[in-house]
Amino acid sequence: MTKMLHVALREFLATVATKGFLIGMLAPPIMIGLMSVLMPRLMKNDAPKIQGEVAVADPTGAIVGRLETYLSPEAIAERRDALRRRAEAQTPEALRKAAQSAGAPEVSQALDAVLGEVPILRVVPLPGEETLEAAKDVLRKGEVDDGGRLAVVSVHGDAVTRPEDARAFGTYDLYVREKLDDRIEDEIHDGLREALVDARVEAQGLDRDQIEAVTRVPRVRSITVTEGGEKKTNQVLNLLLPVGFMGLLLISVMTGGQYLLTTTIEEKSSRIVEVLLSAVSPMQLMTGKILGQMAVGFLILGLYAGMGVLALLSFAMLGVLDLSLLLYLGLFYVLAYFLVASFMAAVGAAVNEMREAQTLMTPAMIVIMVPWLLWMPITRDPNGTFAVVTSLVPPINTFVMMLRLTSTTPPPAWQVWLSIAISVVSVYVALRVAAKIFRIGLLMFGKAPNFATMLRWVKMA
Amino acid sequence: MADAIVLDKVTRSFGEHVAVRDFDLVVPRGKLYGFIGPNGAGKTTTIRMVMSILFPDRGRIEVLGHASALEAKDQIGYLPEERGVYKKMRVGSFLTYIARLKGVDGARLGQRVQEWLAKVELPDVAGKRCEELSKGMQQKIQFITAVIHEPELLILDEPFSGLDPVNMRLVRELILDQHRRGATIIFSTHVMSQAEQICDHVVMIHKGAKQLDDTVRNIRARFDPRTILFEPLDPAASLAPIEALPAVRAVTQVAGVSEVSVRDGVDPASAMQAVAAAVPPARLELRRPTLEDVFVQIVTDQEGEASGLRAVLRADAAVGAQA
Numbered sequence: 001m002t003k004m005l006h007v008a009l010r011e012f013l014a015t016v017a018t019k020g021f022l023i024g025m026l027a028p029p030i031m032i033g034l035m036s037v038l039m040p041r042l043m044k045n046d047a048p049k050i051q052g053e054v055a056v057a058d059p060t061g062a063i064v065g066r067l068e069t070y071l072s073p074e075a076i077a078e079r080r081d082a083l084r085r086r087a088e089a090q091t092p093e094a095l096r097k098a099a100q101s102a103g104a105p106e107v108s109q110a111l112d113a114v115l116g117e118v119p120i121l122r123v124v125p126l127p128g129e130e131t132l133e134a135a136k137d138v139l140r141k142g143e144v145d146d147g148g149r150l151a152v153v154s155v156h157g158d159a160v161t162r163p164e165d166a167r168a169f170g171t172y173d174l175y176v177r178e179k180l181d182d183r184i185e186d187e188i189h190d191g192l193r194e195a196l197v198d199a200r201v202e203a204q205g206l207d208r209d210q211i212e213a214v215t216r217v218p219r220v221r222s223i224t225v226t227e228g229g230e231k232k233t234n235q236v237l238n239l240l241l242p243v244g245f246m247g248l249l250l251i252s253v254m255t256g257g258q259y260l261l262t263t264t265i266e267e268k269s270s271r272i273v274e275v276l277l278s279a280v281s282p283m284q285l286m287t288g289k290i291l292g293q294m295a296v297g298f299l300i301l302g303l304y305a306g307m308g309v310l311a312l313l314s315f316a317m318l319g320v321l322d323l324s325l326l327l328y329l330g331l332f333y334v335l336a337y338f339l340v341a342s343f344m345a346a347v348g349a350a351v352n353e354m355r356e357a358q359t360l361m362t363p364a365m366i367v368i369m370v371p372w373l374l375w376m377p378i379t380r381d382p383n384g385t386f387a388v389v390t391s392l393v394p395p396i397n398t399f400v401m402m403l404r405l406t407s408t409t410p411p412p413a414w415q416v417w418l419s420i421a422i423s424v425v426s427v428y429v430a431l432r433v434a435a436k437i438f439r440i441g442l443l444m445f446g447k448a449p450n451f452a453t454m455l456r457w458v459k460m461a
Numbered sequence: 462m463a464d465a466i467v468l469d470k471v472t473r474s475f476g477e478h479v480a481v482r483d484f485d486l487v488v489p490r491g492k493l494y495g496f497i498g499p500n501g502a503g504k505t506t507t508i509r510m511v512m513s514i515l516f517p518d519r520g521r522i523e524v525l526g527h528a529s530a531l532e533a534k535d536q537i538g539y540l541p542e543e544r545g546v547y548k549k550m551r552v553g554s555f556l557t558y559i560a561r562l563k564g565v566d567g568a569r570l571g572q573r574v575q576e577w578l579a580k581v582e583l584p585d586v587a588g589k590r591c592e593e594l595s596k597g598m599q600q601k602i603q604f605i606t607a608v609i610h611e612p613e614l615l616i617l618d619e620p621f622s623g624l625d626p627v628n629m630r631l632v633r634e635l636i637l638d639q640h641r642r643g644a645t646i647i648f649s650t651h652v653m654s655q656a657e658q659i660c661d662h663v664v665m666i667h668k669g670a671k672q673l674d675d676t677v678r679n680i681r682a683r684f685d686p687r688t689i690l691f692e693p694l695d696p697a698a699s700l701a702p703i704e705a706l707p708a709v710r711a712v713t714q715v716a717g718v719s720e721v722s723v724r725d726g727v728d729p730a731s732a733m734q735a736v737a738a739a740v741p742p743a744r745l746e747l748r749r750p751t752l753e754d755v756f757v758q759i760v761t762d763q764e765g766e767a768s769g770l771r772a773v774l775r776a777d778a779a780v781g782a783q784a
Contacts, residue, residue, distance in 0.1 A: 006561045014550065271545035275606055277514050278539035279562035281531060443514065 003280045007288025012295045015259045023299060029307055050119040050184055052150035055135055057126040062203075063172075066195035067153075068123040071187060077118050119184055126152070139177045144233050151176045151188055157448035160199045163322040169200060235258065242379045242406040245325065246371060248304055249333055249402050254368070256297030257340040260289060261357060264348025273442045286349075290341045297337055305329065323389040328405055328416075335423040336398040340368070342427070342434035343395075346454065349441035356448035371399035392418050394426040463526035465490045465614050465645035466511060469522030471745070473506055480506040481706050483667045488647060488662075490613075493640045494651035495656035498666035505542050507666070508618050511647075512539055525614055528618060535564035538612035541647075542619045544603045546591035552578070553587030554603055563610035577605045580635065597628055597741040604632055608639060615639055617648035621655055633659055653752040665756055677752075684750045684758060689721040689733055692744040702739040708732040720748070 015021060054071065058064045069075060126135055135152045142148045156170030172192055176185055201208045267273045276285055305326065312321055343364055351357045371378070371390065378387045382404045391400040391411070401419045404411045440457040441449070449457075466488040467783050473481045481503045488494050498505045509515040510522060524530040530537055547555055556574045560566075565573070567738040578584050581601040586594060600623050607615060620636065621629050628721065637659060640646055656663055663671035663680060673680065691712075693700070700719060708727040708746075713720045723732045727743055729747055737745055 003562050003564075006558065010558050015545070018549075240682070266547075270548060271541075271543040272547060273512065274541035274543055275545070275559065275603065276562065278512055278537065278541065278607075279534060279559065443509075 004284045004288040005292070007276075007285055008292035008295070010447065011263060011289050011292025015293065015296050016299065025303065029304075049117040050121075050150070050181060051147045052120075053122045053124055053148065054124045054151045054153065054188060055124055055138075055149055056153040056155065057132060057135070057156045058153075059157045060199065062160050062199035063155050063192070063195045064123060064125045066198055067188075067191045070191035070194050071121045071123055073118050073120050076187065080118070119187070121150070121184070121187070136175050139175060149177070150180055150184065153188070153192065155192075155196075161203050161441070163189055167355060172196070216348055238408050239379060240378075241321075242403045243375050244308065245329060245406045246375060246399050247400050248301060248308070249336060249399060250368070250372065251304070252297040252301035252333060253336045255300050256293040256337055257344040259296055260293040260341050261344040261348045261361075262354070263289065263293075265351060265354055265357060268349060268351075268442055269353055277442070282442065283435055284398055286345050286435060286438045290338070290345060293341065294334070294337055297333065301329070301333055302312065314391075318388050325406055328376075329402065331420070332398040332402050332423075335420065335427060336395070338427040339395045339398075339423070339430050342430040345436040346437040347439040350444070350449045350454055350457075351441075352445060352448060359448070360451070365396060368399075371396050371403060374400075375403055378403045379407050382409055383411060388415065391415065392422055394422060398423055463523070464488060465492070465525060465661070467521075467523040468507075468511070469523075470637075471507070471510060471517045471522060473515065473517045476488070480669050481510070481517075484669075484671055485556040486664060486671065486674065490645050491640075491643055492645055493636075493659065494645075494647045494696050495660035495663045496647060496666060496674075497653050497656045497756070498649075498651065500651050502651075502666040504651075504666055505618055506669075508616055508647070508649060511616065512537070533614075535610060536613045538563075538607040538610065538615040538644075540604060540607040540617045540620055542622075546599050546602060547592075548590070548592035550591055551587070552583075552589055552591055552602060555591055556587075556602065556609060559606040560609045562721060563612075565610045573609065574605075577609055581605060582631065592593040597625060598624055600624055601628065601632070604635065608635070611642070611644075613644060615644050615646045615648075617646070619650055620648055621652070623651065629655075649776060653756065657752050663752060665752075665759070667756075667760055673755070680748055680752070680755055682756045686729060686747050686750055687723045687725075688748040688750075688754075689723065689729070689736060690744065690746050690748050691719045691721050691736060691740075691742060692717075693719075694741040694743045698740055700740065703736055706732075706735050706739060708735050716719060718744075 013119070037050035038127055054067070056064050056067060126132075132152070135149075138149045139152060152175040154173040154175075156172060158166065159172060160169070162169050174185075174188065176188075198208060201211065267276065273285075280288070309321070309326075346359045347357050351360065374386075374390070378386075378390070381387060387400065387404055388411070391397050391404055391453060392415070397419045400414060401411070405416065436458045437454050441454070464487050466486065468484050471481060471484040472479070484503075484507060496507070498504055506515060511524060511530060512516050513522075513524075525533045525536055527533045530623075550558070553571075553574055556577070557570055560570055560574065573591070575584070575587065578587060580603065583594075583598060583601060586598065586602075589696040591599065591602065604617075604620065607617065615636075617636070620632060624632060635647060636648065648656075657677065660677060662676050663673065664671060675683070691703070700712055703709055703719075703721060708724055708731065710722045710724045713722070721732075721736060723729050733745060733747060734743070
């Protein structure tokens with residue numbers, strides 16, 4: 001027992017106490033953290049204040065004034081204010097508080113960062129003597145930030161009133177300077193659309209407010225009805241939560257398993273294994289190694305899951321997470337890991353070098369990837385026949401069951417426990433088989449074995 | 462007290478090939494036994510079976526009074542033929558780890574590791590990674606892993622391979638230290654002169670079967686010398702008169718010395734007198750049989766292919782000495 005623990009401890013330390021492991025494990029969260037701090041800054045720097053002229057050739061005479069009103073800095077600021085208020089209204093109260101207490105920029109500030117400073121745009125009618133070509137020539141000279149002309153608009157003559165026989169109204173052409181910020185371009189498009197609609201409505205003698213009231217149907221958020229009550233549907237989260245849990249499970253299981261394979265091959269190919277076998281039995285060695293790498297996987301699982309919980313906590317969305325799910329995650333991790341680990345230990349002991357292991361690994365990897373490929377259909381229909389069957393078939397049952405458990409309609413308890421029972425049995429069988437292959441394989445050098453050879457060893461032992 | 466090792470009609474095959482056949486052996490406690498035989502004779506398979514790393518198809522094995530070495534692992538030190546180190550691990554932690562696996566623990570472990578490193582003349586390597594050491598240095602580290610827990614039984618499979626003559630002598634002294642401490646030692650080698658230097662008892666294996674199991678002294682006594690080493694006083698003298706002697710079967714030149722083999726049934730003492738009378742000698746001595754001679758004779762008696770076998774043995778030995 002103590003020997004086994006010594007093996008496990010060495011295995012754990014030899015894996016974790018390396019620069020490669022630390023970098024590999026800490027890099028993703030650090031990258032995400034850096035991005036979330038740096039991105040707003042970068043975007044803010046990217047949006048300098050824009051100042052310039054929009055020249056409009058307007059044969060209808062109805063557009064310039066309306067566009068001028070729409071693009072006035074006050075109007076732009078007002079529209080942004082309205083947008084900000086809507087965004088704030090949609091942000092949950094708790095999240096706002098959490099964000100404030102965490103020192104995060106307020107929603108409005110974040111929005112400002114995204115939209116950039118309010119541009120100052122002068123709308124001028126194109127003097128009659130200046131041709132369109134001459135007007136466009138101005139765009140070719142100078143820079144976007146020298147306060148000169150930014151865009152030239154040519155409104156079509158039939159844009160506001162159409163001839164009797166025409167079905168559609170005319171529209172406009174927009175010429176812009178190179179490198180003009182697309183947000184400014186959007187403002188001009190929006191302004192022209194607004195001005196054209198308004199001018200057309202007036203020309204027809206219609207009531208703009210009435211038309212808008214008649215055509216408006218706001219989109220509402222759906223509400224999920226469950227036994228426990230009603231809650232607002234969060235579609236994104238409903239899809240992301242299962243895949244997040246399964247991803248965590250898969251990453252931690254595969255990391256531990258991969259390291260187990262590598263260290264086993266190292267021990268065999270560096271011929272250290274016989275020294276070890278003179279001190280411990282093959283079973284002790286294998287169990288110790290499996291437990292040591294299980295701790296490595298747990299470390300990864302704990303770290304990433306912990307960060308996930310912290311993230312949810314900071315957004316005050318911990319409510320979406322049933323804490324029993326975390327317990328299931330731990331349980332399924334152990335089961336899935338033991339299954340993968342026994343395979344890895346057997347393969348690692350059977351082959352002489354990593355290259356030979358790849359051939360044996362490929363089919364196994366494909367099987368493990370199945371739930372990953374199928375997460376969409378399974379999360380969409382978590383209690384369909386396909387989902388139920390795959391959640392009972394080892395070795396993927398643990399992964400699929402994790403998907404189903406975190407979906408909007410969790411499976412009945414008996415299926416969960418049946419799946420766990422199936423896992424326990426398959427883990428037992430896998431460990432027995434792996435132990436036999438491990439014992440024989442460790443001292444077999446020479447030709448790389450295939451699955452048939454390994455099966456023969458199992459029968460031999 | 463029970464014998465250190467008892468093998469009773471042990472047989473082990475790999476597929477068609479019988480690696481060890483009906484092997485009987487008793488090694489009493491405190492003895493220093495040498496397993497000799499050419500490469501592929503079955504030495505490593507026998508040792509692995511003693512260690513319970515392999516299991517015999519038939520027969521019974523007893524180690525230190527236990528039915529299996531697994532029950533006495535902490536009292537056995539084992540240096541396998543195929544041996545390695547964790548490349549990335551530091552020497553000190555590697556030795557500590559192995560010692561812990563062998564049941565050694567406690568506060569003095571670090572000190573013991575240091576003492577052993579000093580004994581193998583590598584006092585400053587504890588903080589280095591194993592991969593930074595030369596192959597010979599790694600060999601000595603591996604030797605420490607076999608003895609650090611002061612085992613009652615020490616099994617060394619080719620302990621000298623890969624060592625230069627200076628380190629070979631160092632390891633030989635360390636093995637003899639363990640012997641004086643009272644440990645039972647078995648070591649295997651295909652270089653028979655090594656066994657001759659330190660063993661008090663030799664077990665000879667050829668093609669999976671035991672050919673000889675006796676003390677070195679008895680073996681020498683039993684195989685009476687039939688070779689006379691001869692150098693003439695006058696280097697230019699012809700050896701034809703010696704070849705013509707009725708007592709002489711043949712004269713061969715080996716490295717500047719003439720080896721005169723005596724015809725069967727002739728008393729070596731009278732043959733020496735006859736040789737000295739035929740050509741005045743600068744050197745004349747009766748060569749004691751080496752283990753190699755004995756081995757060759759045994760195998761030749763069985764199979765009659767002396768020269769080929771001797772060539773194989775010499776080639777092996779040369780490789781062993783170089784490696």
